Amino acid sequence: MAIGIGRRQFILALGGVAWPLSARAQQSSMRVVGFLTSLTAAASARGTAAFLQGMNESGFTEGRNVAIEYRYAEGHYDRLPALAADLVGRKVDVIFANAGSAPALAAKAATASIPIVFETGGDPVKAGLVASLNHPGGNLTGVSWTATALSAKRLDLLHQLVPKASVIGLLVNPNYPEASLQVRDLEDAAGALGLQISVANADTENGVDAAIATLARQGVGGLLVANDPFLTSRRAQIVALAARYALPASYSLREDVVSGGLFSYGTNLAEQFRQAGLYTGRILKGAAPADLPVTLPTKFDLVVNLKTARALGLTVPSTLLAIADEVIE
Numbered sequence: 001m002a003i004g005i006g007r008r009q010f011i012l013a014l015g016g017v018a019w020p021l022s023a024r025a026q027q028s029s030m031r032v033v034g035f036l037t038s039l040t041a042a043a044s045a046r047g048t049a050a051f052l053q054g055m056n057e058s059g060f061t062e063g064r065n066v067a068i069e070y071r072y073a074e075g076h077y078d079r080l081p082a083l084a085a086d087l088v089g090r091k092v093d094v095i096f097a098n099a100g101s102a103p104a105l106a107a108k109a110a111t112a113s114i115p116i117v118f119e120t121g122g123d124p125v126k127a128g129l130v131a132s133l134n135h136p137g138g139n140l141t142g143v144s145w146t147a148t149a150l151s152a153k154r155l156d157l158l159h160q161l162v163p164k165a166s167v168i169g170l171l172v173n174p175n176y177p178e179a180s181l182q183v184r185d186l187e188d189a190a191g192a193l194g195l196q197i198s199v200a201n202a203d204t205e206n207g208v209d210a211a212i213a214t215l216a217r218q219g220v221g222g223l224l225v226a227n228d229p230f231l232t233s234r235r236a237q238i239v240a241l242a243a244r245y246a247l248p249a250s251y252s253l254r255e256d257v258v259s260g261g262l263f264s265y266g267t268n269l270a271e272q273f274r275q276a277g278l279y280t281g282r283i284l285k286g287a288a289p290a291d292l293p294v295t296l297p298t299k300f301d302l303v304v305n306l307k308t309a310r311a312l313g314l315t316v317p318s319t320l321l322a323i324a325d326e327v328i329e
Helices: 002-029 045-057 077-089 101-110 153-161 179-193 205-218 230-234 235-244 256-257 271-282 306-311 318-325
Strands: 031-037 066-072 094-098 114-121 141-142 168-174 196-200 222-225 249-251 264-265 301-305 326-327
Touching: 031 045, 031 077, 031 101, 031 271, 045 094, 045 271, 077 101, 094 101, 094 271, 101 114, 101 141, 114 271, 141 205, 141 271, 153 168, 153 179, 153 222, 153 249, 153 318, 168 179, 168 205, 168 230, 179 196, 196 205, 205 235, 230 235, 230 318, 235 249, 235 256, 235 264, 256 264, 256 326, 301 306, 301 318, 306 326
Parallel strands: 031 066, 031 094, 094 114, 114 141, 168 196, 168 222, 222 249, 249 264, 301 326
Antiparallel strands: 264 301
16 A cells, blocks of 8 residues: 555646746747836836737747846936846847837946847947947947937928927926937037027926926927927827917927827837837847947938927928928828
8 A cells, every 4th residue: 555655646746847847948948138228018018019019020939039127217317227137137049129228328327238229219339338339349239210319400300390380388397318418419500590499397296386387487489399209108298388378399209299299300200119029030040139220210300290289379480391201180
């Protein structure tokens, strides 16, 4: 009897070992991507979907052959180093750092060996992410949608809409790594147009209220919203405040105009996330980041909201309507 029980226990034990080994084998075949963003889950939903689409086009589907470890800084840039360190500690295969250069800088500081794919609106060379666009070097590559570089163009377009305005308000998040670069570039561009820039800083919800109210009291003739993931996450609030204070405002993304903003000039952000997903898939298949040039957008769209223009009492010049890629009635 004792021998019989022992045999059954031994057989059961073998069966008990077999399942965990099988599970471990399946788990080891699952690649893992760390998703590090400055935004909240809700604010990054559209970009996340586009990124997963690019991954899928590369042959990787979440839950089937790749797992995603999501880490959200929720607008608090100071949380990024710890979140990046956590992903490195989990030994993910690739880190996708998105929504500005800050996540990529945090990931770069955390590891020199794990490949990093970034998505940023700034200049990745000036930010210190890569050595050059064509030859990134190191363990980073990615996509840049050059929103910061387009700020001067957005200022010029705003000037065409409100030619009598001599002072333009600039809403900036001072915690954004490239904030000072944006301010400097816009001040230079403003000088060339004979304009002045009045800078208002905001890094909290209440700060956005106070900053735009201050600019309105100063009597600025227009508002330019700087490129920044936090400010993007406050889209509805900023659009509503611009309407309340009757401020003609310039934005980076089409979504801002769909939400009621006056106009935007920029690229398709979802397409940039899809490209980042494609790059992540290539790296999972063995490509080295150093061999993948940083991709830049090839098309920029001007989107104008005529309903908002009418509410502001503005007449959009026919020259702008002629070059607009989309006009929202």
